[in-house]
Protein backbone atom coordinates (compact mmCIF):
# COMPACT_ATOMS: atom_id res chain seq x y z
CA UNK A 1 0.00 0.00 0.00
CA UNK A 2 1.15 3.58 -0.65
CA UNK A 3 -0.26 7.07 -0.46
CA UNK A 4 -1.34 8.87 -3.61
CA UNK A 5 -1.51 12.63 -4.07
CA UNK A 6 -4.93 12.95 -2.55
CA UNK A 7 -3.70 11.18 0.59
CA UNK A 8 -5.78 8.05 -0.11
CA UNK A 9 -4.20 4.69 0.51
CA UNK A 10 -4.02 2.86 -2.80
CA UNK A 11 -3.42 -0.75 -3.64
CA UNK A 12 -0.11 -1.54 -5.33
CA UNK A 13 1.12 -4.70 -6.97
CA UNK A 14 3.98 -6.28 -5.08
CA UNK A 15 4.29 -9.78 -6.60
CA UNK A 16 6.46 -8.80 -9.51
CA UNK A 17 9.83 -10.45 -9.09
CA UNK A 18 11.91 -10.25 -12.29
CA UNK A 19 9.32 -8.31 -14.25
CA UNK A 20 9.16 -8.26 -18.06
CA UNK A 21 8.61 -4.49 -18.08
CA UNK A 22 9.34 -1.95 -15.35
CA UNK A 23 8.30 1.67 -15.33
CA UNK A 24 10.37 3.53 -12.75
CA UNK A 25 9.08 6.97 -11.78
CA UNK A 26 8.14 7.67 -15.39
CA UNK A 27 6.84 11.10 -16.32
CA UNK A 28 5.97 12.08 -19.88
CA UNK A 29 5.22 15.72 -20.56
CA UNK A 30 4.02 17.07 -23.86
CA UNK A 31 4.50 20.57 -25.13
CA UNK A 32 1.42 22.68 -24.97
CA UNK A 33 0.12 23.06 -28.51
CA UNK A 34 -0.56 26.79 -27.86
CA UNK A 35 2.62 27.96 -26.11
CA UNK A 36 5.10 25.25 -27.19
CA UNK A 37 6.20 24.98 -23.53
CA UNK A 38 6.18 21.67 -21.63
CA UNK A 39 2.87 21.88 -19.96
CA UNK A 40 0.91 18.71 -19.97
CA UNK A 41 1.83 15.53 -18.06
CA UNK A 42 0.35 12.54 -19.94
CA UNK A 43 2.16 10.33 -17.39
CA UNK A 44 2.94 11.57 -13.92
CA UNK A 45 5.53 9.64 -11.89
CA UNK A 46 4.34 6.17 -12.88
CA UNK A 47 6.02 3.18 -11.23
CA UNK A 48 4.69 -0.20 -12.25
CA UNK A 49 6.02 -3.67 -13.04
CA UNK A 50 4.51 -6.00 -15.64
CA UNK A 51 5.01 -9.61 -14.50
CA UNK A 52 6.68 -12.13 -16.80
CA UNK A 53 4.50 -14.80 -18.42
CA UNK A 54 1.14 -13.28 -17.41
CA UNK A 55 -1.55 -11.33 -19.26
CA UNK A 56 -1.66 -7.89 -17.65
CA UNK A 57 -4.29 -5.27 -18.40
CA UNK A 58 -3.85 -1.52 -18.30
CA UNK A 59 -7.28 0.02 -18.12
CA UNK A 60 -8.42 3.61 -18.04
CA UNK A 61 -10.68 6.09 -19.68
CA UNK A 62 -9.81 7.92 -22.87
CA UNK A 63 -6.86 10.26 -22.23
CA UNK A 64 -5.69 8.46 -19.07
CA UNK A 65 -2.26 7.82 -20.62
CA UNK A 66 -2.50 4.15 -21.69
CA UNK A 67 -1.20 4.56 -25.24
CA UNK A 68 1.62 6.81 -24.05
CA UNK A 69 2.66 4.09 -21.59
CA UNK A 70 2.74 1.48 -24.37
CA UNK A 71 4.64 3.77 -26.74
CA UNK A 72 7.35 4.06 -24.08
CA UNK A 73 7.73 0.26 -24.01
CA UNK A 74 8.70 -0.03 -27.67
CA UNK A 75 10.64 3.22 -27.61
CA UNK A 76 8.29 5.20 -29.86
CA UNK A 77 8.34 7.83 -27.10
CA UNK A 78 11.05 8.68 -24.57
CA UNK A 79 10.14 9.55 -20.98
CA UNK A 80 10.70 13.13 -19.81
CA UNK A 81 11.90 11.61 -16.53
CA UNK A 82 12.33 8.09 -15.14
CA UNK A 83 13.31 4.78 -16.76
CA UNK A 84 11.55 2.12 -18.81
CA UNK A 85 13.17 -1.32 -18.62
CA UNK A 86 12.14 -4.22 -20.87
CA UNK A 87 13.54 -7.64 -19.99
CA UNK A 88 16.53 -6.06 -18.29
CA UNK A 89 17.30 -3.49 -21.02
CA UNK A 90 16.70 0.18 -20.34
CA UNK A 91 14.86 1.02 -23.57
CA UNK A 92 14.50 4.66 -22.56
CA UNK A 93 18.30 5.02 -22.85
CA UNK A 94 18.73 3.37 -26.29
CA UNK A 95 19.42 5.06 -29.64
CA UNK A 96 17.36 4.26 -32.77
CA UNK A 97 19.67 1.50 -34.00
CA UNK A 98 19.63 -0.37 -30.68
CA UNK A 99 15.88 0.16 -30.42
CA UNK A 100 15.31 -1.65 -33.72
CA UNK A 101 16.61 -4.91 -32.29
CA UNK A 102 14.57 -4.48 -29.09
CA UNK A 103 11.44 -3.87 -31.17
CA UNK A 104 11.94 -7.24 -32.90
CA UNK A 105 11.44 -8.89 -29.52
CA UNK A 106 8.16 -7.01 -28.98
CA UNK A 107 5.06 -7.90 -31.02
CA UNK A 108 2.19 -5.48 -31.31
CA UNK A 109 -1.47 -5.73 -32.32
CA UNK A 110 -3.74 -2.77 -32.98
CA UNK A 111 -7.38 -1.75 -32.94
CA UNK A 112 -7.50 -1.29 -36.73
CA UNK A 113 -5.25 -4.28 -37.48
CA UNK A 114 -2.77 -2.24 -39.65
CA UNK A 115 -2.63 -4.88 -42.43
CA UNK A 116 -1.36 -4.12 -45.93
CA UNK A 117 -4.38 -4.39 -48.23
CA UNK A 118 -2.27 -5.34 -51.28
CA UNK A 119 -0.77 -8.37 -49.50
CA UNK A 120 -2.34 -11.75 -48.83
CA UNK A 121 -2.72 -13.23 -45.35
CA UNK A 122 0.50 -15.19 -45.87
CA UNK A 123 2.44 -12.17 -47.13
CA UNK A 124 1.21 -9.93 -44.29
CA UNK A 125 2.36 -12.48 -41.71
CA UNK A 126 5.67 -13.00 -43.53
CA UNK A 127 6.46 -9.29 -43.71
CA UNK A 128 8.43 -8.85 -40.45
CA UNK A 129 10.62 -11.81 -41.41
CA UNK A 130 11.20 -10.49 -44.95
CA UNK A 131 12.28 -7.17 -43.46
CA UNK A 132 14.65 -9.01 -41.11
CA UNK A 133 16.20 -10.75 -44.17
CA UNK A 134 15.02 -14.28 -43.34
CA UNK A 135 15.13 -16.68 -46.35
CA UNK A 136 11.96 -17.87 -48.11
CA UNK A 137 12.25 -21.50 -46.97
CA UNK A 138 12.73 -20.49 -43.34
CA UNK A 139 9.83 -18.02 -43.57
CA UNK A 140 7.53 -20.79 -44.83
CA UNK A 141 8.66 -23.10 -42.04
CA UNK A 142 7.89 -20.48 -39.40
CA UNK A 143 4.76 -18.90 -40.86
CA UNK A 144 2.67 -21.96 -41.68
CA UNK A 145 2.34 -23.20 -38.07
CA UNK A 146 1.48 -19.64 -36.99
CA UNK A 147 -1.29 -19.29 -39.57
CA UNK A 148 -2.53 -22.66 -38.39
CA UNK A 149 -2.37 -21.54 -34.74
CA UNK A 150 -4.62 -18.55 -35.42
CA UNK A 151 -7.05 -20.73 -37.42
CA UNK A 152 -6.55 -19.23 -40.89
CA UNK A 153 -5.00 -22.15 -42.82
CA UNK A 154 -7.90 -22.06 -45.29
CA UNK A 155 -7.36 -18.39 -46.04
CA UNK A 156 -3.64 -17.97 -46.65
CA UNK A 157 -4.21 -16.58 -50.18
CA UNK A 158 -7.03 -14.23 -49.19
CA UNK A 159 -6.60 -10.45 -49.08
CA UNK A 160 -7.61 -8.35 -46.02
CA UNK A 161 -10.71 -7.04 -47.83
CA UNK A 162 -11.97 -10.64 -48.06
CA UNK A 163 -11.73 -11.18 -44.29
CA UNK A 164 -13.98 -10.38 -41.31
CA UNK A 165 -12.71 -8.11 -38.52
CA UNK A 166 -11.93 -11.10 -36.29
CA UNK A 167 -10.01 -12.81 -39.10
CA UNK A 168 -8.05 -9.61 -39.76
CA UNK A 169 -7.07 -9.48 -36.09
CA UNK A 170 -5.97 -13.14 -36.31
CA UNK A 171 -3.65 -12.11 -39.16
CA UNK A 172 -2.40 -9.25 -36.95
CA UNK A 173 -1.70 -11.72 -34.14
CA UNK A 174 0.14 -14.18 -36.41
CA UNK A 175 2.21 -11.30 -37.83
CA UNK A 176 3.05 -10.09 -34.32
CA UNK A 177 4.21 -13.60 -33.39
CA UNK A 178 6.32 -14.11 -36.55
CA UNK A 179 9.50 -12.69 -35.07
CA UNK A 180 9.06 -14.85 -31.93
CA UNK A 181 8.65 -11.96 -29.50
CA UNK A 182 8.90 -12.33 -25.74
CA UNK A 183 6.34 -9.60 -25.18
CA UNK A 184 3.07 -8.91 -27.00
CA UNK A 185 1.56 -5.42 -26.73
CA UNK A 186 -2.13 -5.23 -27.48
CA UNK A 187 -3.47 -1.70 -28.02
CA UNK A 188 -7.30 -1.84 -27.94
CA UNK A 189 -7.05 -4.93 -30.17
CA UNK A 190 -10.68 -5.93 -29.67
CA UNK A 191 -12.28 -2.48 -29.52
CA UNK A 192 -13.46 -2.62 -33.16
CA UNK A 193 -14.94 -6.13 -32.82
CA UNK A 194 -18.39 -7.36 -31.80
CA UNK A 195 -18.70 -9.08 -28.39
CA UNK A 196 -18.64 -12.64 -29.76
CA UNK A 197 -15.59 -12.04 -31.96
CA UNK A 198 -13.95 -10.24 -29.04
CA UNK A 199 -14.36 -13.37 -26.90
CA UNK A 200 -12.81 -15.53 -29.65
CA UNK A 201 -9.80 -13.24 -29.99
CA UNK A 202 -9.38 -13.13 -26.20
CA UNK A 203 -9.47 -16.94 -26.12
CA UNK A 204 -6.74 -16.97 -28.75
CA UNK A 205 -4.63 -14.57 -26.67
CA UNK A 206 -5.09 -16.85 -23.64
CA UNK A 207 -3.99 -19.88 -25.68
CA UNK A 208 -0.92 -18.06 -26.95
CA UNK A 209 -0.02 -16.88 -23.46
CA UNK A 210 -0.41 -20.38 -22.04
CA UNK A 211 1.17 -22.42 -24.86
CA UNK A 212 3.98 -20.08 -25.87
CA UNK A 213 4.55 -18.58 -22.39
CA UNK A 214 4.33 -15.15 -23.99
CA UNK A 215 3.95 -12.11 -21.72
CA UNK A 216 0.98 -10.00 -22.86
CA UNK A 217 0.43 -6.35 -21.97
CA UNK A 218 -3.02 -5.36 -23.02
CA UNK A 219 -4.41 -1.85 -22.94
CA UNK A 220 -8.11 -1.31 -23.14
CA UNK A 221 -10.98 0.86 -21.94
CA UNK A 222 -13.24 -2.21 -21.64
CA UNK A 223 -13.61 -3.80 -18.20
CA UNK A 224 -15.13 -6.90 -19.87
CA UNK A 225 -11.84 -7.54 -21.67
CA UNK A 226 -9.78 -7.18 -18.51
CA UNK A 227 -12.18 -9.42 -16.61
CA UNK A 228 -12.11 -12.17 -19.22
CA UNK A 229 -8.44 -12.48 -19.94
CA UNK A 230 -6.02 -10.80 -17.53
CA UNK A 231 -4.66 -12.09 -14.24
CA UNK A 232 -3.27 -8.67 -13.25
CA UNK A 233 -4.51 -5.18 -13.85
CA UNK A 234 -3.42 -1.58 -13.40
CA UNK A 235 -6.08 1.11 -13.46
CA UNK A 236 -4.94 4.45 -14.90
CA UNK A 237 -6.41 7.81 -14.11
CA UNK A 238 -5.05 11.18 -15.22
CA UNK A 239 -1.58 9.89 -16.03
CA UNK A 240 -1.21 7.94 -12.77
CA UNK A 241 -1.74 4.35 -11.67
CA UNK A 242 -4.82 4.63 -9.48
CA UNK A 243 -4.52 1.05 -8.24
CA UNK A 244 -3.07 -2.26 -9.36
CA UNK A 245 -2.98 -5.90 -8.32
CA UNK A 246 -4.56 -9.27 -9.07
CA UNK A 247 -7.53 -8.68 -11.36
CA UNK A 248 -9.80 -10.65 -9.06
CA UNK A 249 -8.80 -8.56 -6.02
CA UNK A 250 -9.13 -5.24 -7.83
CA UNK A 251 -12.52 -6.18 -9.30
CA UNK A 252 -14.01 -7.62 -6.14
CA UNK A 253 -12.75 -4.91 -3.77
CA UNK A 254 -12.01 -1.79 -5.82
CA UNK A 255 -10.40 0.99 -3.81
CA UNK A 256 -10.28 3.87 -6.25
CA UNK A 257 -13.25 5.87 -7.47
CA UNK A 258 -12.24 5.42 -11.14
CA UNK A 259 -12.19 1.63 -10.75
CA UNK A 260 -15.55 1.68 -9.01
CA UNK A 261 -17.25 3.77 -11.64
CA UNK A 262 -15.75 1.72 -14.49
CA UNK A 263 -16.94 -1.47 -12.79
CA UNK A 264 -20.45 -0.08 -12.46
CA UNK A 265 -20.72 -0.38 -16.25
CA UNK A 266 -20.36 -4.17 -16.11
CA UNK A 267 -23.52 -6.31 -16.08
CA UNK A 268 -24.55 -6.67 -12.43
CA UNK A 269 -22.06 -3.96 -11.47
CA UNK A 270 -24.77 -1.53 -10.46
CA UNK A 271 -28.37 -1.61 -9.28
CA UNK A 272 -31.08 -2.15 -11.90
CA UNK A 273 -32.61 1.23 -12.85
CA UNK A 274 -36.09 0.45 -11.55
CA UNK A 275 -34.79 -0.01 -7.99
CA UNK A 276 -32.00 2.55 -8.28
CA UNK A 277 -34.67 5.25 -8.74
CA UNK A 278 -36.31 4.34 -5.42
CA UNK A 279 -33.16 4.29 -3.29
CA UNK A 280 -32.81 6.84 -0.50
CA UNK A 281 -29.58 7.42 1.40
CA UNK A 282 -30.97 7.68 4.95
CA UNK A 283 -33.34 5.20 6.64
CA UNK A 284 -36.96 6.19 7.33
CA UNK A 285 -39.20 4.48 9.90
CA UNK A 286 -40.47 1.15 8.54
CA UNK A 287 -38.21 1.14 5.47
CA UNK A 288 -36.04 -1.71 4.13
CA UNK A 289 -32.25 -1.73 3.91
CA UNK A 290 -30.86 -2.56 0.47
CA UNK A 291 -27.66 -4.59 0.50
CA UNK A 292 -25.16 -5.86 -2.03
CA UNK A 293 -23.87 -9.31 -1.12
CA UNK A 294 -20.73 -10.53 -2.86
CA UNK A 295 -19.91 -14.21 -3.07
CA UNK A 296 -16.40 -15.40 -3.81
CA UNK A 297 -13.75 -17.69 -2.37
CA UNK A 298 -15.16 -19.75 0.49
CA UNK A 299 -18.54 -18.02 0.41
CA UNK A 300 -19.14 -18.81 -3.28
CA UNK A 301 -20.61 -22.29 -2.89
CA UNK A 302 -22.47 -22.17 0.45
CA UNK A 303 -26.24 -21.76 0.91
CA UNK A 304 -25.72 -18.49 2.78
CA UNK A 305 -28.88 -16.72 1.62
CA UNK A 306 -31.19 -19.37 3.03
CA UNK A 307 -29.17 -19.32 6.26
CA UNK A 308 -29.46 -15.51 6.37
CA UNK A 309 -33.24 -15.75 6.00
CA UNK A 310 -33.46 -18.30 8.83
CA UNK A 311 -31.16 -16.17 11.01
CA UNK A 312 -33.07 -12.90 10.61
CA UNK A 313 -36.51 -14.37 11.17
CA UNK A 314 -37.76 -11.64 8.85
CA UNK A 315 -38.39 -11.73 5.07
CA UNK A 316 -35.43 -11.23 2.73
CA UNK A 317 -36.45 -9.91 -0.66
CA UNK A 318 -34.12 -10.85 -3.54
CA UNK A 319 -33.93 -7.86 -5.90
CA UNK A 320 -31.34 -8.78 -8.53
CA UNK A 321 -28.31 -10.98 -8.98
CA UNK A 322 -25.56 -12.17 -11.31
CA UNK A 323 -23.11 -15.02 -11.27
CA UNK A 324 -19.94 -14.30 -13.17
CA UNK A 325 -16.30 -15.25 -13.55
CA UNK A 326 -13.40 -12.86 -13.00
CA UNK A 327 -9.96 -13.97 -14.18
CA UNK A 328 -11.25 -17.54 -14.11
CA UNK A 329 -12.65 -17.41 -10.55
CA UNK A 330 -16.38 -17.58 -9.75
CA UNK A 331 -17.95 -14.43 -8.40
CA UNK A 332 -21.57 -13.63 -7.59
CA UNK A 333 -23.43 -10.45 -6.69
CA UNK A 334 -26.87 -10.42 -5.09
CA UNK A 335 -28.96 -7.39 -4.16
CA UNK A 336 -31.33 -8.10 -1.26
CA UNK A 337 -33.66 -6.00 0.88
CA UNK A 338 -34.82 -6.62 4.43
CA UNK A 339 -36.19 -4.60 7.32
CA UNK A 340 -33.92 -1.75 8.43
CA UNK A 341 -35.16 -2.28 11.99
CA UNK A 342 -32.03 -1.99 14.25
CA UNK A 343 -32.60 -5.41 15.81
CA UNK A 344 -32.74 -7.10 12.38
CA UNK A 345 -29.70 -5.14 11.15
CA UNK A 346 -27.70 -6.22 14.20
CA UNK A 347 -28.54 -9.91 13.66
CA UNK A 348 -27.48 -9.57 10.02
CA UNK A 349 -24.19 -7.93 10.99
CA UNK A 350 -23.39 -10.82 13.33
CA UNK A 351 -24.21 -13.27 10.56
CA UNK A 352 -21.84 -11.53 8.11
CA UNK A 353 -19.05 -11.38 10.69
CA UNK A 354 -19.46 -15.10 11.43
CA UNK A 355 -19.68 -16.36 7.86
CA UNK A 356 -17.29 -13.93 6.14
CA UNK A 357 -20.02 -12.99 3.63
CA UNK A 358 -19.15 -9.64 2.04
CA UNK A 359 -22.17 -7.34 2.55
CA UNK A 360 -22.57 -3.63 2.00
CA UNK A 361 -25.59 -1.40 2.63
CA UNK A 362 -26.10 0.54 -0.61
CA UNK A 363 -29.16 2.49 0.54
CA UNK A 364 -32.75 2.20 1.77
CA UNK A 365 -36.11 1.69 0.11
CA UNK A 366 -39.32 2.97 1.61
Ligand SMILES: Nc1ncnc2c1ncn2[C@@H]1O[C@H](COP(=O)(O)OP(=O)(O)OP(=O)(O)O)[C@@H](O)[C@H]1O
Pocket residue numbers: 030031040041042060061062063064065066067068069221
Ligand atom coordinates in the same frame (compact mmCIF):
# COMPACT_ATOMS: atom_id res chain seq x y z
N1 LIG B 1 2.13 13.84 -29.00
C1 LIG B 1 1.32 14.41 -28.13
N2 LIG B 1 1.29 15.75 -27.98
C2 LIG B 1 0.49 16.36 -27.06
N3 LIG B 1 -0.35 15.69 -26.24
C3 LIG B 1 -0.39 14.33 -26.35
C4 LIG B 1 0.43 13.63 -27.29
N4 LIG B 1 0.18 12.30 -27.15
C5 LIG B 1 -0.76 12.17 -26.18
N5 LIG B 1 -1.10 13.38 -25.71
C6 LIG B 1 -2.07 13.65 -24.64
O1 LIG B 1 -1.75 12.83 -23.53
C7 LIG B 1 -2.93 12.36 -22.89
C8 LIG B 1 -2.87 10.85 -22.78
O2 LIG B 1 -3.01 10.33 -24.09
P1 LIG B 1 -3.03 8.76 -24.38
O3 LIG B 1 -3.26 8.59 -25.85
O4 LIG B 1 -1.84 8.13 -23.79
O5 LIG B 1 -4.31 8.32 -23.56
P2 LIG B 1 -5.15 6.98 -23.67
O6 LIG B 1 -5.47 6.59 -22.28
O7 LIG B 1 -4.43 5.99 -24.52
O8 LIG B 1 -6.46 7.47 -24.40
P3 LIG B 1 -7.25 6.80 -25.62
O9 LIG B 1 -7.91 5.59 -25.05
O10 LIG B 1 -8.21 7.87 -26.02
O11 LIG B 1 -6.22 6.50 -26.67
C9 LIG B 1 -4.10 12.88 -23.70
O12 LIG B 1 -4.62 14.01 -23.06
C10 LIG B 1 -3.48 13.24 -25.03
O13 LIG B 1 -4.16 14.30 -25.64
